[in-house]
Every structure is written in C-alpha cells, then in structure tokens.
Amino acid sequence: xxxxxxxxxxxxxxxxxxxxxxxxxxxxxxxxxxxxxxxxxxxxxxxxxxxxxxxxxxxxxxxxxxxxxxxxxxxxxxxxxxxxxxxxxxxxxxxxxxxxxxxxxxxxxxxxxxxxxxxxxxxxxxxxxxxxxxxxxxxxxxxxxxxxxxxxxxxxxxxxxxxxxxxxxxxxxxxxxxxxxxxxxxxxxxxxxxxxxxxxxxxxxxxxxxxxxxxxxxxxxxxxxxxxxxxxxxxxxxxxxxxxxxxxxxxxxxxxxxxxxxxxxxxxxxxxxxxxxxxxxxxxxxxxxxxxxxxxxxxxxxxxxxxxxxxxxxxxxxxxxxxxxxxxxxxxxxxxxxxxxxxxxxxxxxxxxxxxxxxxxxxxxxxxxxxxxxxxxxxxxxxxxxxxxxxxxxxxxxxxxxxxxxxxxxxxxxxxxxxxxxxxxxxxxxxxxxxxxxxxxx
Amino acid sequence: xxxxxxxxxxxxxxxxxxxxxxxxxxxxxxxxxxxxxxxxxxxxxxxxxxxxxxxxxxxxxxxxxxxxxxxxxxxxxxxxxxxxxxxxxxxxxxxxxxxxxxxxxxxxxxxxxxxxxxxxxxxxxxxxxxxxxxxxxxxxxxxxxxxxxxxxxxxxxxxxxxxxxxxxxxxxxxxxxxxxxxxxxxxxxxxxxxxxxxxxxxxxxxxxxxxxxxxxxxxxxxxxxxxxxxxxxxxxxxxxxxxxxxxxxxxxxxxxxxxxxxxxxxxxxxxxxxxxxxxxxxxxxxxxxxxxxxxxxxxx
Amino acid sequence: xxxxxxxxxxxxxxxxxxxxxxxxxxxxxxxxxxxxxxxxxxxxxxxxxxxxxxxxxxxxxxxxxxxxxxxxxxxxxxxxxxxxxxxxxxxxxxxxxxxxxxxxxxxxxxxxxxxxxxxxxxxxxxxxxxxxxxxxxxxxxxxxxxxxxxxxxxxxxxxxxxxxxxxxxxxxxxxxx
Numbered sequence: 001x002x003x004x005x006x007x008x009x010x011x012x013x014x015x016x017x018x019x020x021x022x023x024x025x026x027x028x029x030x031x032x033x034x035x036x037x038x039x040x041x042x043x044x045x046x047x048x049x050x051x052x053x054x055x056x057x058x059x060x061x062x063x064x065x066x067x068x069x070x071x072x073x074x075x076x077x078x079x080x081x082x083x084x085x086x087x088x089x090x091x092x093x094x095x096x097x098x099x100x101x102x103x104x105x106x107x108x109x110x111x112x113x114x115x116x117x118x119x120x121x122x123x124x125x126x127x128x129x130x131x132x133x134x135x136x137x138x139x140x141x142x143x144x145x146x147x148x149x150x151x152x153x154x155x156x157x158x159x160x161x162x163x164x165x166x167x168x169x170x171x172x173x174x175x176x177x178x179x180x181x182x183x184x185x186x187x188x189x190x191x192x193x194x195x196x197x198x199x200x201x202x203x204x205x206x207x208x209x210x211x212x213x214x215x216x217x218x219x220x221x222x223x224x225x226x227x228x229x230x231x232x233x234x235x236x237x238x239x240x241x242x243x244x245x246x247x248x249x250x251x252x253x254x255x256x257x258x259x260x261x262x263x264x265x266x267x268x269x270x271x272x273x274x275x276x277x278x279x280x281x282x283x284x285x286x287x288x289x290x291x292x293x294x295x296x297x298x299x300x301x302x303x304x305x306x307x308x309x310x311x312x313x314x315x316x317x318x319x320x321x322x323x324x325x326x327x328x329x330x331x332x333x334x335x336x337x338x339x340x341x342x343x344x345x346x347x348x349x350x351x352x353x354x355x356x357x358x359x360x361x362x363x364x365x366x367x368x369x370x371x372x373x374x375x376x377x378x379x380x381x382x383x384x385x386x387x388x389x390x391x392x393x394x395x396x397x398x399x400x401x402x403x404x405x406x407x408x409x410x411x412x413x414x415x416x417x418x419x420x421x422x423x424x425x426x427x428x429x430x431x432x433x434x435x436x437x438x439x440x441x442x
Numbered sequence: 443x444x445x446x447x448x449x450x451x452x453x454x455x456x457x458x459x460x461x462x463x464x465x466x467x468x469x470x471x472x473x474x475x476x477x478x479x480x481x482x483x484x485x486x487x488x489x490x491x492x493x494x495x496x497x498x499x500x501x502x503x504x505x506x507x508x509x510x511x512x513x514x515x516x517x518x519x520x521x522x523x524x525x526x527x528x529x530x531x532x533x534x535x536x537x538x539x540x541x542x543x544x545x546x547x548x549x550x551x552x553x554x555x556x557x558x559x560x561x562x563x564x565x566x567x568x569x570x571x572x573x574x575x576x577x578x579x580x581x582x583x584x585x586x587x588x589x590x591x592x593x594x595x596x597x598x599x600x601x602x603x604x605x606x607x608x609x610x611x612x613x614x615x616x617x618x619x620x621x622x623x624x625x626x627x628x629x630x631x632x633x634x635x636x637x638x639x640x641x642x643x644x645x646x647x648x649x650x651x652x653x654x655x656x657x658x659x660x661x662x663x664x665x666x667x668x669x670x671x672x673x674x675x676x677x678x679x680x681x682x683x684x685x686x687x688x689x690x691x692x693x694x695x696x697x698x699x700x701x702x703x704x705x706x707x708x709x710x711x712x713x714x715x716x717x718x719x720x721x722x723x724x725x726x727x728x729x730x731x732x733x734x735x736x737x738x739x740x741x742x
Numbered sequence: 743x744x745x746x747x748x749x750x751x752x753x754x755x756x757x758x759x760x761x762x763x764x765x766x767x768x769x770x771x772x773x774x775x776x777x778x779x780x781x782x783x784x785x786x787x788x789x790x791x792x793x794x795x796x797x798x799x800x801x802x803x804x805x806x807x808x809x810x811x812x813x814x815x816x817x818x819x820x821x822x823x824x825x826x827x828x829x830x831x832x833x834x835x836x837x838x839x840x841x842x843x844x845x846x847x848x849x850x851x852x853x854x855x856x857x858x859x860x861x862x863x864x865x866x867x868x869x870x871x872x873x874x875x876x877x878x879x880x881x882x883x884x885x886x887x888x889x890x891x892x893x894x895x896x897x898x899x900x901x902x903x904x905x906x907x908x909x910x911x912x913x914x915x916x917x918x919x
Contacts, residue, residue, distance in 0.1 A: 143673075150673040154681050179670040185630040186645035186681065239635065443822065460824075467808070467825040476861040479811035509811075738811075739822050 003056065004028045005429065010062025010393060012037060014069060015366040016382035025067060027389040030432030035383050058434065060427055062393045068365050070102025070133070070390030070430060071347065072381050074270060074372040075167070075192070075246055075318035077339070078104065078135070081122060082111025087323040087410045089123070092343070093131040095321070095409035097435050099343040100425040102133045102390035103373070103380045108140040109168035115140035115151040120159040133430040134390070136162045136378055141180045141191060147171045150183060157187050162376045165192035167246060170228055172198055177232065181241030190242040190268070190375055195228035195253075196294065205334055207280045207295040215283065217333060222250040222301070225294050229253050233260045236267055244375055245269040247320050249294040251304035258313040268375045269308075270316035273349035274340055274415070276305045282415045288329045290415040292322070293338035310358050315371045317364075319346045323411020341411030345402055347394070348421035355422070393427040400424055443739045446558040446565040450576045450615040458580075458619055464735035465584045465728065471508060472731060481738060483510040487543035488536050491568070492518045495547055497702060498568055498578075501726070502545050505733035514541070533557050543737060546570075564740040566733075572606050578701055579612035581732040583620065585725050586656055589697055594621035597693065599644075599651045601627040601682060602660030602709055603671075605634055609701045610660055614638050625650050628682055631671045647682050654692045658699045659684050659710045675708045685711045689719070697721050747892060747900070748913040753873070756889040757786070760871055761793035763887050764840055773838050773866065775803040779855050780810075780826040782844030785906045786873060790842060805830035807841075812854035828858075835863040840887075844902040846872040849883030874913060876900055 005027040012035060013020050023037035078092040087095075089106075096104045106123065108114035114123060120137055127135035139161035143149045145168065153164050164180070170193070171177040180191050201224040206212050208219025229245055233256060236243035248254060248271045257269045274292060279299055282290035290296055308314040322339025329336050350368060353359045359367075373381030380390060402419045404412035428435045443457060450458070471479055487506050491499050499515070506513045516536065527535075536544065543564045546554050551571030558565040569575040586593055598617055604610045604626050615638075617624050624641045626633055627650030637643055644650030651657050662678060672678045679685075684698065698710075698720040706712045715722065748756070768774055771794060778787030784806045791804045807830065810816070810823040841855055852870060859868065871887035876894045894900065897918035905911040 142670075148670065149668060150670045152673040152677045154673075154677050176670045179631045182630040182635075183672070239630075464825050467827060470828050471811070474862065478861070480857070481811040481813075481816055485817070735825075738825070741820075741822065 005058045005060065005389070005432070005434065007060045007062050007067055007391065007393060010065045010067035012067045012383065013361050013365050014383040015362045016069070016370050017384060019383070020362050025383065025391060027391070027429065027432055030389050032383055032385055032387045032389050032391075034385055060393060060434075064395075065426060066361070066394045066396050068392050068394060069369045069381050069383050070392055070428065071100050071368045072103040072105075072372040072378070073101045073319050073321065073343070073346075074105050074244070074316055074376060075272075076104045076106050076321045076343070077109065077323065078106035079323065080110060080126060081119065085410075086325050088130075089126045089135065090130040090132075091408060091410050092321070092323070093127070093133045093135065095341075095343040095407065097132045097428045097430060098408045098425070098437055098440075099319075099345070100347045100392045100394065100428060101319075101343060102392070102428065102430040103136060103378070104133060105136045105138050105162065105376065107138050107165060107167040109145060113140050113145050114138075114161075115143050115145065117152060117155045117159045120156045120161050124160045132435065134380065134388075136160070136376065138162065138167070138192060139164045141166045141171055142176060145169050147173050147176055150176075150180060153183065153189070154187055157189060161189075162378055163190045163192050163244070165194060165246065167192060167194040170194050170196045170198060174231060174235065178235050178239060181235050181239040181243065184241045185239070188242075188377065190244045192244045192246050193228070193232045194246050195225055195232055197224045197227045200224035200227060205291060205295070206283050207297050209280065209298060211280050211283070215286070217283070220295050222252055222297065225250055226252040226256060229256050233257070233265060233267055236260075237263070237265045240266070243267045247272050247275070247294055247318070248305065248308070248314060249275045249297050250301045254304045254308040254313055258308070258311075261313065268315045268371070269313065270318040270372075271305050271309065271314050272318055272320045273342060273346050276302055276309065276353065277349050278415060286333045287415065288331065288333055288336035289340070289413050289417065291333065291336055291338050292320075292340050306353070306358055309353065309367065315367060316375065317346070317350050317367045318372065319343050321409070321411075323409050324413050325410070326412055329413045339411075339413060340415065341407065341409050341413050343409060344407055345414060345416050345421065347425065348400075348423040349416070351396060351423040352421070389429055389432040391429040392425050395424050395426050397422065398424040443741050445741060446554070447576055447736050447740060448554045448558050448565060448567045449574055450579060450612055450619070453619075455619050458616060461580055461732070461735050461739060462584050462587060464739060465580065465732040466588065468731040468734045468738075469728070471734070472727065478508055478510060480510045484512075485542040486512045486514065486540065487545060487737070488514045488516050488539075488541045490516045490532075490536065490544055490546045492546070492548040492553075493569065495569070497726075498547065501729045502568060502733050505730045506737060508730070509734055509737060511543070511737070514539075529553065529556070530560065533561055537561050537563060543740070566736060566740070569608055572608055572611075574612045574615075575608040576612050576616075577729070577733055577736055578609050579616040580736070581725055581729040582613055582658065582699060582701075583616055584728045584732055585699065585721050586697065588724075588728075589721060590655060593617065596622040596656060597625070597654045598622050598656040598658065599625040599627050599654040599692075600658045600660065601647065601651070601684065603632045603662050603666065604628050604637075604660070605632045606663070606666075607660050611638070613658065614641060625654065627651065629672050629678070632666070648688065648691055651688065651692045651696075654696055656697045656699060657684060657689070657692055661701065661703065662705060662709045664705070664708075679708055683709055683711065684714050686713055686717070689714055689717075695719065699725060701725070743917045744914045746912055747874075747915050748890065750905075750911040753889075753911060753913065756873065757789055758793055760887045760889060761790050761797060764790070764869075764871065765794060765798060767869075767886070768838060771798045771800045771802060773836070774840065775805065775832060775834065775837050776840050776842055777805045777807050777830060777859070779841060779843040779851060780806060780808040782902055783842040785904050786844060787842035790840075790871065803832040805832065807855055807858055809851055809854040809858055812858045814850060814854065830862055833863060834859065834865045836866050838867045838869065839865045840869045840871050842871045844873045845900050846870070846875045846883075846885050846888075847878060849879045849881040852883045853881055873902060874900055
C-alpha cells in the first residue's frame, strides 16, 4: 500500500457529498484524508494547499480526468470455490479493478454453495490473500440454494456476508421467501431476489416474442420476471423486510417497482448495462454470447429501463458479471450457459447514458457506487474524509475497442466484443493501493 | 365464576386474581401428609386428551384426586374417535355417563369453546391448538407472585417460538390483565406480524431481556427448522438462547421459567436450567395447586 | 336493628376467664395447643394463647385452620367460599387441641374442623372454645368453654367485630327482618 497520495487537478464527482468540481484528493494510510475542491461549481469550497510534509508523496496528475469513488458491484459471480476454470477471486478482482470497481459482491452459487460460515470464511480469506479489491460476499438464502431451509444467515453475517440471495435461482416457494424476508429483520441485511418464475421460464433461452418465433428458439416471457417481482414486492410489504431486486429487464418490472416505491415499500432495484444497451436482436445468428438470464429484451423494454434509471426507480447499475469458459459458450444455443462477462465494459457502457443526456455524471456514480454501498450498509462509494481510499481516475474521453483477448477476466463471453466504447480508468486505487491500469501486467 | 374455564379472555381481573390466590392456599394441602380434601367428593371428571400429554394430564389427574373427585381418563388413541365418531358425539356420550367436569386438550383451536356451549358439565381448557393454555398461564403467574411478591409492573420477557405457542398467548392475556409489562422476544419468523396489543416486540434478545424480572423460555420444536423458521439450532441458540452470559443482562435475581419439556442447549443452556434462578420445578408443583383451584372455583 | 351484646371490655374479661378455665380443666399447659378456625377464631386463639402465656409463663403453639374444603354444603352454595390459610406448623398427634371459634351455631363448621384435623394427625383430645353460643344445634356438638350463651332466633345473626379487623371491638346482635 502506497503511503501518501495526492490526486491533483481532476474533476471530482462525489454524490455522497454533493461534490462536482475540480480539485485535489489527499490519501494517507489507505484512507481519504481530504478532498479539496477549487472551482466555484461545487457545493463546498475549501481553499488550502496540499500539506507540506517530510514523507514521500505519490502525485497522480488527474488533469482532464474525472475522479470518482471506486465503483461497487452489488452483483458479481467470482466462481470460486468450485468453478475456478471460469474465474477465480484473483482474476475476477483484477477484472473488477480494470473496470473501475473497488468493491465486488460475489454471489453464492459456487461449489460448494456459500450457504454456511465455513464457505463464507473461505471466500473472505481467499479475497484477502489474492484479491486486488474489497470483496463482500453475498450468502445464500437457502441451504444449497434448494429453496427449502434457511441458511445460517446470522452466523454468516458475523463472518462478513452483507446480503443474501439464491441468485442463479429464485426462491420458488413463497412461504420460504416470506420467512427469509421476515428473518432478515433481526439482522438488518437485504434479501436480493433473482425474480424468475421457473415454471414460466421453463426451458426458454431468449425473450419470448416475434423474434423467438422467427428464430425457432423457446422463449421466456416478460411475465416470468414480472410475476415474481410482484410476489416479492408483496412479501416485502407484508413482512417489512428489505428487498433488492436483481437484474431488472422489462417494462412491466420497472412499473411494478415504481408503484411499490410510491407506496413506501422498502425495495431497491438494479439493472445491468446489457439491459439498457442492446436488445434481443443480439441473439440473431444464434450468438451465445448474447445468451443471458434474464434474457435481452425488446426496444420498448430498453426504453423503460432507461426511463427507470432516469427517474430513480432503478437505484443501481450492477454488472451481473457471469464469466464462462470459452468452450462452454461454444455449444448449441440451448445448451450454452447464460451469462455475460461484464466487469470490464460496464463503466464505459454506463457512461454512454451520460453522453446521451439520460443521466448526469453525478447520478451515474450514485447508481454505481453510492447506492449499492448504501443498500448493503457497507462503508464504500464515497470520498468523505476518513473513508477507505477507493478512488478511480477516469479518462472519460478515451475510446477503446472491446478486445476480449486483453480481458483480465477469464470469461471472454460478451456481445460487446469489437464495440468501440468510451471511458477508461487510468488509475484505480483500492484501499490505498495504486493500480496503474495502462502499465498493469499480471 | 363462570361454568367453564375455556379462555382467559373471558375472565375479569378479579376472577383471575381469585384463581391465583386460591391456588396459593391450595399449596398448603400439597404439603400435608394426607394430601387430600373431601371438597368435591362424589363429583366426576373426565380427562379428555386428544393430544398426547404426560405432564399436563398427570398434573390434572393429581389435582382432581386431591379434591376427592372420581377421575376417568379418556385418551384418543384407544377410543371410538379413531373409529370415526365425531367430536360432538364423543362429548354427548361422555355426558351421558353423568360427568360433572370435562378437562379437554385438543389440537384444534376452539374445541373447548365448542364443547362448553353444548354440555352442562364444566369444561376446563387444557390446551387447544395454538390458541390457549389457561392453567399454564395461571401457574406461571402463581410462581411469579410467590417469588416476586406481585405481578403488577413486573417486566416479563417471553422468549422463543411465540407464533405457535398457546403458553405464550395465554401468558400474554393473563399478565396484561394483571398489569405486568410484557416483552416478546424471538426471531421475526416466530413472532406474529400482528402481535397482541400491549406487548413490546424484540428481535434482539440482549435488548429484549435487559433488566427483565422474569424470563420465560419457550420450547422450540425442532421440526420448525425444516419449515424454514430458523436455519439451525446452532444459530438459534446463538441469537435467542438463554446462556449464562446472556442471563446476566437481565435484572438481578431474574426468574428463569420454562413450561417444559426443555431442549437443553437449544433454547436454554444446561447450567441456566439448573441454576438457582431457575424456578422450573416449582412451576410444576404450582401447576397442581392451580388446577385444584380452577376445578374448585368453577360453578355448575 | 342492632343491639350490643358485649363491649370491648366484656370480650376482654370473657377471654381471660376462658384462658383460666382451659388451664384449670387440663391441669396445666402441657400438651396443649390452640387452633383457631378461619376467620373469626384465628385472632381469638392467638389472644387466648397470649393470656395463657402470661398466666403460666409458657408459650403454646397456635395454628389456623380453614375449613372451606371440608364443608358439607360446598357444592350447594351459590359461590365457592374463599379458601384461606391453613397453618398448623406443629405435629398435632398426641396433643390436646383446643379448637377456637367466634360463634357456635349449627355445629356444622365444627364438624368440618374435626374432619380437617383428623387429616393432620391423631390428637389425644380435641376440646372446643367459643366466644358465643347462639343455640340451634343441628349436630350433636357442644363447646367445652363458652364465653356467653345468647339465645337467638334463626332469622337473627351475631357479628363478632374484633379490633384486628374492624374499627370497633364488640359483639352485636342483628335482627334479620
């Protein structure tokens, strides 16, 4: 960990403090010491020169760059333990850093499932030893993710789990989901719902609609997601538990969530870049890199997701980073696993929303750093004095072509391969340790 | 006094206090060499237990015999109910034997109420479904009164599976009637979303028993783990079990109570169950006195 | 309409006399004990014991006995009688028990008290001391020591008011119109 760091003259955007202006950030001992904003377009004005000191100080010139809190990915799959051939905690966190993420929340659908304190402790220990950034595990709601018996969520929270989800699978039994939401009240953690009615999604592999008919592929109707979101919202209302809806993809879902929030029900929601950037058309040609769950939807759904982001219905942009081995995606469409390797493209895809005038930069950072941290109750996503030094120096204008060969993630499965995107993290600081991305080789 | 003891909700505060005070008097009888009084000699009682129960049934039987009643035990497994006779027919048949009292335990809530309306005998509710268990609440109150001098203003924490516990529910009714301050403590899955009026709910046990005068631990049924009420007994004990350390958070000389039978190590630590603060065995003795008082006081 | 039968002073003198009679009849306080019948007899028993203690300089065991559970009219009454304290903290076997009650009437209370005492042990003798005997016996029961004989009509009643429980101390006859 580098000791004292000065990030100079960048445009600092920190929604947690209402800051958007040029200035300096001083980091010391792994924590933010001070944020000094110089120009008038900020909420607060502090005039002071960097402190004189007798120690070495690393200076990072952020002129022309944007300086933001490290991003927090509330929904990621790091695959370890059990599926190390797809990704490991080491490679996954590297990919995260490259993508500007300093906090990752891995889902529990590992092997063994992270449904008990022992596996949780393993993940945390591995992350501390080999991970490049902070890792906050999400534990399973039910043992083995079988949807029957609750996992030892209290004991796992003591080890370090921050939320619980059976992601990959829904909790089909409504009574069990009810109990999970009720039980969570004793501990204060959110329940993250992978909302999918399996009996409706059945063996569908893409969005159900004219295109699925045209392609001759079985479809998953929007209703499969909406029915479950409606149920989960009702249960959140009944029990008073904290619900977070994962990977929202349809118009109907956005409307349900909007109405729930208006009613004052405790629900937060996330979406992923693929649901506001591409549609089901990406499947054409039977391209398995576009196979994802929930599936890519229609133009209308994409428009609704973007509106939902704009009006605050959707609080978080997460990646649902789901790396798979290349061989697995080189299978027939029906048999290929669902998932997009998203850590290294998420920020750039999301910055496009700012470019298109859908969101302000501050709002975007709120959705990718502050809100996920708040939903989980973790102390991240902010540049306040005393906060852990998780900072990204971003060149928002730099273009790049998505080259999966250069991915740090083992997962090369993405429909954005070959796209030209804008926005590259130049320097990422995680817990005070500097990662110079351009010069970074493993 | 009414003809039946079916629900504590039907009794006034004065009637409840009379039962408790009478029970304390009956404790004397239990200490004598000849533990019998001729008070209800010649009367007949039938113990109609549709749910298996050794403790409560034995307690009632002893109480009845101490009052010189003739006792008949009618347990379901050996009866015509198995042959398909309806509940009402069973009760009518029993009435035709000329019984004066029916003590009934049934797995469906509301059965004693149903029967009481349809028979001249005095009906005593020995536990109906997940609804009520009045005599248990009375014996708990007698224990508290004896040890603490009174019930009004007492801080009583009831801990565990409140949702399925008729013991908890009857205690809430009785204690509130007598002016105690009642706290319900347990995992959110085992406390009704709509708790009875006048209680305070705590999911955090340390907070919930802090400064309490009485801690009443409820038995946790292990089958509930399979029905996703809690993940494991290990986790249950960690957050809602009464360990010796946790007991220190309660008031000085707090009473430790349990209706029995106990799951040592799951809801209550072994050393706590056997500690000087535990009045679990006295509860059993008081149970007989309470049941004597109840049967004595009911009027035909 | 009430008429005072005994004043506080009268009660005092009567109890003194009874105390002396008990000691005289039993030729001393050995093996004696007193048991007061709830409620009226309890205070009287204690006072008599105190009197005997000052005469003979000996402390006699005193107990209290609730007879509700032995009444013969238990299941016939409208309301169950309140069960009060029975406290006989000594072994009654081989002892001479002096049962004490305030008013002797039909004798049924005494019958109940005798049955209750039998369940406690086997006394050598049981004697009976009452403050007032108002007649109308329905059972063959008689008192060994009587404070005052007062013939009454059935419709009348006698109230014994003692200072342990009420403001004034006296015995009154209440006519029952």
